[in-house]
Amino acid sequence: MLNRQMSAADLAPHFARLGGDPIRDAFAARRAVLPWRNKRPLPDDELPATWSRLMSSYCSPEMRLAYIHVPFCANHCLFCGFYRNAYSRDTASSYADLIVEEIEREATASTVGSQLVEAVYLGGGTPSALSPTDLSRVLGMVKRCLPLAPDCEITLEGRIIHFDPDKIDACLEAGVNRISIGVQSFDTAVRQRQGRRASRDEAVRFLEAIRDRDRAALVIDLLYGLPGQTDGIWTEDLRIAADVAPDGVDLYGLNLIPGTPLHKAIGIGKFPAAATLKDIGGMYRAGVEFLAAKDWTQISNSHWARTPRERNIYNLRIKEGADCLAYGSGAGGLLGRYSYGIAAGLDSYRDAILAGRKPIDTIRVSDSLQPVRNVITAGLETGHLDFDRIALPHGGNLKTWIAPLLEQWRSAGLVSINGNVMSLSTAGRFWYGNLVSAFDAILSEAGPSARSNPPIGARANLET
Template identity: 30%
Template sequence: MPIGLYIHVPFCIKKCLYCDFTSYPLSGPAVKSYLESLIREINLYGSALADEDKIITSIFFGGGTPTTLPAASFKTVLNAVRSSFFLAAGCEVTVEANPGTVDGAGLTELRQAGVNRLSIGVQSFHDRLLGVLGRIHSAAQAVQAVQLARKAGFDNLNLDFIFGIPGQTNHDWREPLHRAVEMAPEHIAAYSLQLEEGTPLAQAAERGAICACPEETELTMYRDAVAFLTAHGYSHYELSNFARPGRQCAHSLVYWLNQPYLGLGPAAHSLIKGVRFANDISLAGYSDMLSREEYPVENRTRLTAADEISETMFLGLRLTAGVDLNQFYRRFGRRAEDIYRNEIAGLIQKGLLEISEGSLRLTTKGLPLANVVFREFV
């Protein structure tokens, strides 16, 4: 079965104040060890997996900050992937980029290496708010990064934005959306800021140094984004994602459709043949295991049929098209309407779900209350 391939690049120049992802300070020796280990891991899976499980439909370099790596390293890694796996026709190859870590020459090298989609972490066009988030780039650098990406030949760009930042007003949010649309990226992601436990930003909120954005303001910002972006030709295809026709993120759809994926690199997660497994989060542990030709896996969990059904429901409901009920039946041999009869009936009665054109999906009322809906299927 075709799979998505995720490659975790665990380095940052400086960790953002809201981030709880696995990342480490950038250093030459650490990068060298990581890249050597990553190539070993690619080769290890390439030798072990059956041919039918090595067809790659999408590749996503996430982080951390992938663009802290030397641009030439992407060619090396992608060549190793091509040697060990089979890339499907039209394979989407995405690299996440921080505007403070890119230049024209590096982006041109990425494009020539086979990267065909760039996801730029703009987050805001206000330097004040970028400072609140602890970002290393300025608004001017974000604008320049988009211009450089176009000049380098990228015709598939995503711009990431965050709303609900402490101190952010509705005007602060609307104005960047206007600027984003003027730049005409193929894809825009708009995420609500999550104050994750243990992060510096969450700790600042706990001690009263900053005030978390009120829920009512966040809701207004979300609705403004949906109304504005859909009015300007972007399809709202997932809770936080908007795309021009045919430009949905293929790799993210692998997750939302609960399809198999392989994760490489420290802390990367995988789902293959009903087994979820996660790599060692430490650089040392990851590299040490691979130096012994061992899989750098820290834990494995075999999913039950009930697990797979549950995850297919709440992940699929993230998509505005919802869960295709006929596809669900073909996959599991059971009707979702029977398995979740009471839950679905109750949520439809509350106006949060609807069945339309053979799919179960969130209503307009249900979109901002998605987590309430998802809990019914866990």
């Protein structure tokens, strides 16, 4: 149990390298922050009863989120590890029917109506692949069946392909007030090599058309570290994005996922190697410095806002561990300690909906330390962790216990400490996942009393 200051030897596995450029050299690899970490899966035979109890007796303590998954894409972009189903008009329309039925059927559950929804996110896949009529139907059902807050943020992810003016206008008319477009790069050769069909000029014109409607926050996603994306091309990507003047921009480093077409193509020599981790760190720093010079506000490690219209509510609140209602094949949600996943296979999803069942595939239950993990994850995501907000279930002061680690990270150039607040440097933001992983590992040593899982099904535990 963490009842004393841990020694440097105890904490050494989480130390950063010293002496080099911290954004390039602090760690040998970047760690991912996985939403299901430290959660125990329930046996399959307990899923129906647990879900029924959640829908009938759980009330979120704060406003919650809603996520709708659309698992279709026009093509498999080479870098993407999330591709599942090829788009076809008939299949997508039938899927929209199922989404509408799922949302409508759940609307009368006491849990769904017990708390306002402050942000709705349509992700994928490519939600903008749906027809204007189907998008209007889905969004209309969301507005009719979910208790949306008056200023609810409604985000639609999209790509340039299939996203014509009629569809843009249909989304806006249906209530979308935030549109996130995955541009990745403006360089025509880099784009087309990764499976993006539109040229630089076509991409710019498309974004300007949404911007000039002036009816929703426009957010551009950029990816750095792609094969052939030199420092010069990355600088030009940033310049074009700033010139388009969206409300926000996301900068994501390439994660070369084994098994993706890009990983395979590089492996057989079809493409040049992707950027090294050192190069990716340098590109992140270039992006941070570029946007700071433009007076954009960094509101998370990967997200910047140019205007107050860009609130980024869903992405920030999901890192805080906010409750989230989920709909659609492959979607994931959270209610208290219970995270759940919906069947990713279209056939399994369809069969369950047509049979009148929620297509629950997994439910995982967190331990009593999950609120602590949520505070840490959310704080590090925004660059500032206030240790005064961390209340361990067995008492004690986390900052005191891990003081040698915090001092080592400070020496490595990853953080600064001011009283009980730890702030991340640009390098610390780049290595955010490694810092979260270190805290996770340390908390896992807190002892069985802190890690114990609640009895399944007791109403008191559904409400915590």
